[in-house]
Amino acid sequence: MRLKHITGSEDVVEASPQVIHDPESMKGKWREYFGGRKIALEIGCGKGKFVTQLAALNPEIAYVGLDFYSSVLFKALKKDREQLANLKFLWMDARGLSEVFDEGEVDIIYLNFSDPWPKDRHAKRRLTAPGFLKMWENLLAPDGRLEFKTDNMPLFEWSAETLKNEGWTLTLLTRDLHHDPVLSEGNVMTEYEEKFSAKGNPIGKLAALPPKA
Numbered sequence: 274m275r276l277k278h279i280t281g282s283e284d285v286v287e288a289s290p291q292v293i294h295d296p297e298s299m300k301g302k303w304r305e306y307f308g309g310r311k312i313a314l315e316i317g318c319g320k321g322k323f324v325t326q327l328a329a330l331n332p333e334i335a336y337v338g339l340d341f342y343s344s345v346l347f348k349a350l351k352k353d354r355e356q357l358a359n360l361k362f363l364w365m366d367a368r369g370l371s372e373v374f375d376e377g378e379v380d381i382i383y384l385n386f387s388d389p390w391p392k393d394r395h396a397k398r399r400l401t402a403p404g405f406l407k408m409w410e411n412l413l414a415p416d417g418r419l420e421f422k423t424d425n426m427p428l429f430e431w432s433a434e435t436l437k438n439e440g441w442t443l444t445l446l447t448r449d450l451h452h453d454p455v456l457s458e459g460n461v462m463t464e465y466e467e468k469f470s471a472k473g474n475p476i477g478k479l480a481a482l483p484p485k486a
Contacts, residue, residue, distance in 0.1 A: 282347035307335035313381040321349025328360035401432035429477035440484035
């Protein structure tokens, strides 16, 4: 999907105190920075509804929302009007996260409605591809977990199979989250989730634990 650029969004993001502007200097220091809180990272936070709502609901957990596009992050910053103490944002490419977080420094990684990259030749770009899964495995704490949601069922099935093949343990899986009486309870929706579910698209969700050393 082509994103419409918002003039001046780069300047707003660069000046915002809600954004960590030198993330490499934070490596190994995130829990200290957030007062000992556990760290939850949403990769591709979009307009920020999901991560901002979670931060408001769970002040004991620190949330970091990442997005590559300034025009999208600009909108996420507006969602965090109260500038919550347990929420910060990153403007960067997810491929550089190993330079920003130390091994085992993240407790939860959220992948919500990631780009499906439907062509086979682009499969390695999917955030649930083996190369990315290795990065997530390194970033996650020993008791950390990965959560993934999408309305793209081919991507969902491919991701579940890839996780199992890479040694991850699936702890929950549903192909129709909003009609699951247990997993739907307390579910926080993203903007895309609201849009797609309103069209009747079933939403798949899974959670997985990284391979044990």
